[in-house]
Amino acid sequence: MQATAPTLMQDCSDCPIRHRAVCARCESDELERLEQIKYYRSFEAGQTVVWAGDKMDFVGSVVSGIASLTQTMEDGRTQMVGLLLPSDFVGRPGREGAAYDVVATTDIVMCCFRKKPFESLMERTPHIAHRLLEMTLDELDAAREWMLVLGRKTAREKIASLLSIIARRDATLNATANSGEVVFDLPLTREAMADYLGLTLETVSRQISALKRDGVIHLEGKRHVTVPSVRRLIEEAGDDSDGGFLV
Amino acid sequence: MQATAPTLMQDCSDCPIRHRAVCARCESDELERLEQIKYYRSFEAGQTVVWAGDKMDFVGSVVSGIASLTQTMEDGRTQMVGLLLPSDFVGRPGREGAAYDVVATTDIVMCCFRKKPFESLMERTPHIAHRLLEMTLDELDAAREWMLVLGRKTAREKIASLLSIIARRDATLNATANSGEVVFDLPLTREAMADYLGLTLETVSRQISALKRDGVIHLEGKRHVTVPSVRRLIEEAGDDSDGGFLV
């Protein structure tokens, strides 16, 4: 669905880096310089963007589609450690290799900058460094919140937490925030959800069935979800911290 | 043990902010400005430095002792989301409230800067912003690595992972990196370890006993640990990523 063809946008007025990483406070000549070093890449669902440990010579943000950050043990156990939705930034200025695999979950288009020029631009443009610090702090908060999910929540709460996050992101993007009902398409397979939640795919499937049975969500097909009451969903997630969303 | 009395160091030559946050690349007049806005605070074991959600009007780093970052659910389940060892930085420039409780695990002394002046110093001093970005990226990496521990490792592997981290930090600080044997004092109670690892304290106790029985570690009293072979410990942690340590 997010599988936008790799249309090379020429003007990039909707390029997320513009309003998220570089942001409002930028001078127009800074934007100009960014435009000059910008390029697009696209990947098909399942493709690996970078492997953990490999040199990552670019930074960028997701334009369309969904990518995931994944850590793997030798014996094959994997844990997804982050989800990149459209407009999310990935990259580690000042750091060499990738710390985790970046994998395209759906077909994706990314807006990239080669690292060297981006870094030197950062040197000259405090606003960019500043904005990146803010974004990184936010990611750190999100990661730490997720640690609570992984360490202490039950399977049912985990599923509800994930659905809350997706619902929130989706509602923000689509401004569907009305009656408390939210509708969206799950961008992840049951297996990907399991990897994100530290569960098995069977447990994910069972708990989704249970939430459906209990009327917390409604499913059409495997992926199309209707949440009649977001408040109820957030209660199921056992959560404080999802606060701020629709309350 | 880390319970240094709140000796107000006048010259601060060993103040961690100097070499970690502000770092080598700073000009001496930047250091000068930092000195001017610096102050010390100390807390007793068990005291809460800030509550989640409260306004946090300072940033700082730990001089001595250990603090922990903790998230709590309404029903009392808690998850430790970070550990602050001496020289670690805490604070969120550009962000208002704390995202988690900061609690003194042992008696601690912190070196602080009021946020406002620190932020305005940051504006004028790109190196500081830059260093903070690097530190935050490192913390994010650590948090994501920990997500793998929480989501996918067994209780035994979790314990071994935690011991590896403490051993590594301790070895780095004390330069004990010799024969592969490392000796240190556990700075955490069994309960605190459980909160960090997403386990119960009983399970922690049992697994520590098991590691002792299997000769992976040796215990003297409840807290004094000898690790005869760090390599072995890292194997028990099931880990790749602890690489770089003593190999």
Next chain:
DNA sequence: TCCAAACCTTGATCTGGGTCAAAGAAACGG
């Protein structure tokens, strides 16, 4: 020196979620 409060260990038992297995849906290429 003794008592009380923290901490820690160990045992018995229970259970949420994992594992193994089989069979439905959807999607897809030919």
Next chain:
DNA sequence: CCGTTTCTTTGACCCAGATCAAGGTTTGGA
């Protein structure tokens, strides 16, 4: 339109770790 592949659901059973319970050990104050 059909066979194959990929994804999902559901069932039966099992086990790692939680829970409940009871003692030990250490620390510290009076």
